[in-house]
Amino acid sequence: MLARLIxxxxxxxxxxxxxRFRDDADLARRLRERDAGAMRELYExxxxxxxxxxxxxxxxxxxxEDLVQETFLRIWNRIPAFDQxxxxxxxxxLTVARNRAIDYLRSTDGRMSAGVLDLDRLEHPxxxxxxxxxxxxxxxxxxxxxxxEKLTPNQKTVIELAYYEGLSQTEMAERMQQPxxxxxxxxxxxxxxxxxxxxxxxxx
Amino acid sequence: xxxEDLRDSYELYALGLLDGEEKREIDEHLxxxxxxxxxHLKGALAVNALLLxxxxxxxxxxxxxxxxxASVGAERSVLAWVAALAAAAAVIxxxxxxxxxxxxxxxxxxxxxDLQQSTGERERLEQAFTFLNQPETxxxxxxxxxxxxxxxxxxxxxxxxxxxxxxxxxxLPAGKAYELWLIPKGGAPRPAGTFQAGAxxxxxxxxxxxxxxSVTLAVTVEPEAGSPAPTxxxxxxxxx
Numbered sequence: 001m002l003a004r005l006i007x008x009x010x011x012x013x014x015x016x017x018x019x020r021f022r023d024d025a026d027l028a029r030r031l032r033e034r035d036a037g038a039m040r041e042l043y044e045x046x047x048x049x050x051x052x053x054x055x056x057x058x059x060x061x062x063x064x065e066d067l068v069q070e071t072f073l074r075i076w077n078r079i080p081a082f083d084q085x086x087x088x089x090x091x092x093x094l095t096v097a098r099n100r101a102i103d104y105l106r107s108t109d110g111r112m113s114a115g116v117l118d119l120d121r122l123e124h125p126x127x128x129x130x131x132x133x134x135x136x137x138x139x140x141x142x143x144x145x146x147x148x149e150k151l152t153p154n155q156k157t158v159i160e161l162a163y164y165e166g167l168s169q170t171e172m173a174e175r176m177q178q179p180x181x182x183x184x185x186x187x188x189x190x191x192x193x194x195x196x197x198x199x200x201x202x203x204x
Numbered sequence: 205x206x207x208e209d210l211r212d213s214y215e216l217y218a219l220g221l222l223d224g225e226e227k228r229e230i231d232e233h234l235x236x237x238x239x240x241x242x243x244h245l246k247g248a249l250a251v252n253a254l255l256l257x258x259x260x261x262x263x264x265x266x267x268x269x270x271x272x273x274a275s276v277g278a279e280r281s282v283l284a285w286v287a288a289l290a291a292a293a294a295v296i297x298x299x300x301x302x303x304x305x306x307x308x309x310x311x312x313x314x315x316x317x318d319l320q321q322s323t324g325e326r327e328r329l330e331q332a333f334t335f336l337n338q339p340e341t342x343x344x345x346x347x348x349x350x351x352x353x354x355x356x357x358x359x360x361x362x363x364x365x366x367x368x369x370x371x372x373x374x375x376l377p378a379g380k381a382y383e384l385w386l387i388p389k390g391g392a393p394r395p396a397g398t399f400q401a402g403a404x405x406x407x408x409x410x411x412x413x414x415x416x417x418s419v420t421l422a423v424t425v426e427p428e429a430g431s432p433a434p435t436x437x438x439x440x441x442x443x444x
Contacts, residue, residue, distance in 0.1 A: 039273060047268070107412075131250065162216065
């Protein structure tokens with residue numbers, strides 16, 4: 001699923017994610033100073049990426065617009081806790097956006113995963129300090145995409161269910177009608193492949 | 205478990221999708237500042253960001269940018285509208301609570317003043333209004349019998365979550381925040397979000413989502429990033 005969706009958009013998305021981090025420290029500083037121009041710039045940098053992610057997750061344009069607005073409002077309200085020198089704005093914004101979409105998906109289908117109470121803690125700006133900028137380079141994004149294409153169909157499906165639908169492994173087991181142990185094996189082996197390919201590329 | 209045993213679990217942990225023994229282990233490792241776990245978690249956040257950035261590109265409508273800018277008060281033409289809506293929402297909240305005791309009125313008045321100071325708070329006010337307006341929302345107060353309180357109310361809606369309105373909160377040192385906990389019957393406290401008090405010691409905190417209707421709610425003082433388990437004594441609590 002994800003594999004066939006990636007190619008068209010990949011160049012743009014990778015360019016956005018990889019290139020924007022260079023001037024994010026200055027952007028974060030101006031956001032902390034409540035500079036409206038910085039907010040406009042933040043939207044120009046991440047608006048399309050965030051809208052694409054949320055639209056992919058909720059598949060509803062009106063809801064996606066509400067959730068994008070909510071995402072940027074949350075970033076604006078919480079930027080004082082963001083470390084402008086050492087923080088990684090892109091991963092934080094993406095995480096906040098995903099969590100808004102997950103909240104929406106859970107509220108519409110009455111579902112609650114075990115970790116829902118942790119989302120707020122896990123998206124706290126402090127979690128995104130001391131990031132290695134190289135971890136988010138365009139090269140790594142390309143490596144990740146290539147590694148993803150090597151996964152088996154089942155591995156791709158569980159990754160998509162986790163990242164884009166917010167299903168726990170237990171929920172995946174129900175959805176895919178597979179034993180929990182099998183799901184766990186697919187998830188872990190898929191993540192291991194992705195991680196190892198990234199590590200390998202970094203050491204070449 | 206060792207950090208290496210947990211190696212394949214950090215991405216799910218960072219997505220909030222891990223549960224059971226592995227989640228507890230990672231929580232414990234992070235709570236004791238395990239360097240390996242912190243490193244693995246950063247790596248997992250990077251992998252997650254790279255994966256999330258690969259959704260198929262969709263161009264948002266141009267009005268969305270105006271909406272976003274307006275919502276943070278950056279569009280002059282909508283400032284008045286936003287302020288009026290915030291004030292109206294606050295008044296409606298106050299009216300709803302008019303049937304409650306005077307202490308609650310005073311808390312709301314204080315909270316309303318704090319909230320009106322920022323148009324960015326409009327979002328939370330709307331959430332609170334939605335919350336209070338639901339017939340199944342239940343309320344329990346705390347601190348009324350204490351000579352030197354924090355005082356306030358917890359509101360619980362099994363479908364929507366928990367709303368906390370508090371006043372007289374003590375000022376916290378830099379790097380600290382209040383953290384709400386959900387304590388299920390016979391279970392361990394579960395983190396339910398951090399929040400700060402306003403300049404006048406008032407706070408409003410919302411935990412969205414489905415909540416068990418027979419929990420105990422408690423607040424402690426924690427590091428700003430939040431803790432997976434309480435590290436200080438309960439400041440106040442109430443049970444449903």
